Amino acid sequence: MPEPIDPGLNDVAAALAALRPATPDLSRDRVLFQAGRASAHAWFWPATTAAATVAVAVLAAMLFFRPAPAPIPIERIVYVHDQPPPAPPKVDMAAPTAALEPEPPAPYPWPTTPYASLEDKVLRWGLDGLAGPPAPPAPPPESLDSLLKSL
């Protein structure tokens, strides 16, 4: 509770209160404009911050819970042999000398047809192996009439 004031001080207060503060160099319209602009932009940065936070959270969740990457098919040409390659000869370590013996030569395939015989001759002896050209046909035997005409 304020204590009662001295009447003399009341006069001082009344004399001072009669003075009006100087009109400030403050434009009412400018204040309202600035206030409106500030309030219009007040939502921008909070909204931007909220959107960025949500985006970061979603991306972090996607990164953390993402599935394993699917295998990527690689196309490559693979040559498959119809017949399996011949197995290497088994080497008997117990008897190495037997494996080193030469195999006996296969028997010569003698031609069985005339064509095969001719082919065999050409392959073996070349053109020289062929027989000479056939002899010209023999003249017909001379008859009596022809002999007489020749006289």
Next chain:
Amino acid sequence: MVMTPELLGRLVDAHAAALTLFARQWCAAAEDVVQEALVKLAGQRPAPNDTVAWLYRVVRNGALSTARAERRRRRHETGAAACRPAWFAPAEQTAIDGETAAAALETLPIEEREVVVAHLWGGLPFDQIGRLAGVSSSTAHRRYLNALTALRERLRVPCPNPSTPD
């Protein structure tokens, strides 16, 4: 309560001058401080309950900050304080001249001066002034009385109603 442009305009009309005088107790750029406070008030959601007291508190804080910046700047700029804006509007029917009153007010300590300005021209009660200055209401009232006593001696105010002195 939402701060509408109409309400803000009424606050500017009613309190801008007193708020500027209040801010001028600390700094020279009082208009800028008051404008920033009003703009800040428009952005408050919701608006403060006691708008006038809120404005005085924000203006006081802003004026203190501005005064610190002005002091730093004044070290490099000499002679800037020679041109001081008028605190009061010129008037002919008042017992005290505005320039004299401003000069007398300037001799007071800032703690007493802010109480006088907030009470006489801002219309704030002493409990709000106490909260504003961070002191109790009785301390604010005591500062007010001390300031008036000092001003009476300096101004030698004539009694406006000499027939009824108590």
